[in-house]
Amino acid sequence: MSNTTPEPAAPPSDRTRVRRYHWLARYDRETINDIIDAGIVCHVGYVFDGHPYVTPTNHWRIDDHVYWHGSSASRMLRAQSQGIPVCFSVTHLDGIVLARSAFNHNINFRSVMAFGKAELVPADEIESVLEVFTNRIAPGLWDHARKPEPKEWKATKVIRLRLDEVSAKVRTGPPIDDEADYQLDHWAGVIPLHTVLGPVEPDPKLRPGTPTPDFIQNFKLWKDR
Amino acid sequence: MSNTTPEPAAPPSDRTRVRRYHWLARYDRETINDIIDAGIVCHVGYVFDGHPYVTPTNHWRIDDHVYWHGSSASRMLRAQSQGIPVCFSVTHLDGIVLARSAFNHNINFRSVMAFGKAELVPADEIESVLEVFTNRIAPGLWDHARKPEPKEWKATKVIRLRLDEVSAKVRTGPPIDDEADYQLDHWAGVIPLHTVLGPVEPDPKLRPGTPTPDFIQNFKLWKDR
Secondary structure (H helix, E strand, O other): OOOOOOOOOOOOOOOOOOOOOHHHEEOOHHHHHHHHHOOOEEEEEEEEOOEEEEEEEEOEEEOOEEEEEEEOOOHHHHHHOOOOEEEEEEEEEEEEEEOOEHHHOEEEEEEEEEEEEOEEOOHHHHHHHHHHHHHHHOOOHHHHOEOOOHHHHHOEEEEEEEOOEEEEEEEOOOOOOOHHHHHOOOOOEEEEEEEEEOOOEEOOOOOOOOOOOHHHHOOOOHHHO | OOOOOOOOOOOOOOOOOOOOOHHHEEOOHHHHHHHHHOOOEEEEEEEEOOEEEEEEEEOEEEOOEEEEEEEOOOHHHHHHOOOOEEEEEEEEEEEEEEOOEHHHOEEEEEEEEEEEEOEEOOHHHHHHHHHHHHHHHOOOHHHHOEOOOHHHHHOEEEEEEEOOEEEEEEEOOOOOOOHHHHHOOOOOEEEEEEEEEOOOEEOOOOOOOOOOOHHHHOOOOHHHO
């Protein structure tokens, strides 16, 4: 993530034009893709019976589409299969920004918001996009585990959203205080936050002697790949 | 977070009854509060002009309400001030669960979803609830920084949601494979993920000799308090 994009491109629509803290807006596709690819959890909003729903789910990106998947019986996926409007949101919390004044406390973050109509991925494309997803979780994982059987494929739906109306918002760096407040003796600064890996926990039911594959030994977080 | 709640209470409504992986559902208030309090970023869904919006924002909880705040000019907050339905969602990613079969890969997570009508917090209550929020960010922070001035109070709206219709979902532990797959030689296990603090970054514009307050020196993440 860079905060130095020289000139943000124009927002793709009025809906994606960032209004609050608009100087944090980023509309270039590289920044947007980096934020999407740096994590595997998104929040998808949709309207069902007139009410808002927000569902956390895993996402992945292929070119100009983001994807998520789930059970064919899922109420969310059945609704989205009909092509309803969705809001796709990815957020990374990078730090707590403490200012000299309460009003200027802030957080450092990277976020993406995309709007559009959900689309059911045709059955004959599911295998290739789920292979991408699985290898995004851990490179090589798709060929390692037992592949889905017909009834498992049948139980799986994949939804995608084309990244047409999309914007990002990025805050980095120290607090910004009102000019007069810089004379105060209050402490100010940033407490950075990071996601890290813990020690791998092999399944207690592993067959004795099962080797640890390279993609586990060399596992890296998405942001570090 | 405990995964050993003996008997989950009944879901408070049909809308909060967890359908997918329903055996992961938790309806007891202690589990729900723990998940909400373990982080400071939520995603709030609402409907505007018939379309779904999902906004990441900071949240805090006081008893049976969750709160978020923002600019008085914010489109989201102005809409929510009218008492529209919202969906409040908090999600923590705890690990990647790799199974012997692609179909059974999973993630370990804790999430909360709450439904209800947003409510504008009356102006005369804003100071007390923002004090709670600020001290949740870092205990003692409210009394440390310059307090808001009248124009800053005027620029701030606080929204709350009563936790009436709320449920949690918690997955922990190793993968669960189909019985036959335990005979396979594939590796399976969990890659845990954690949020950690980085080294504190004092504002480069700090006045020389400004002492580092205790709440910075002893800062702990919300999950560790």
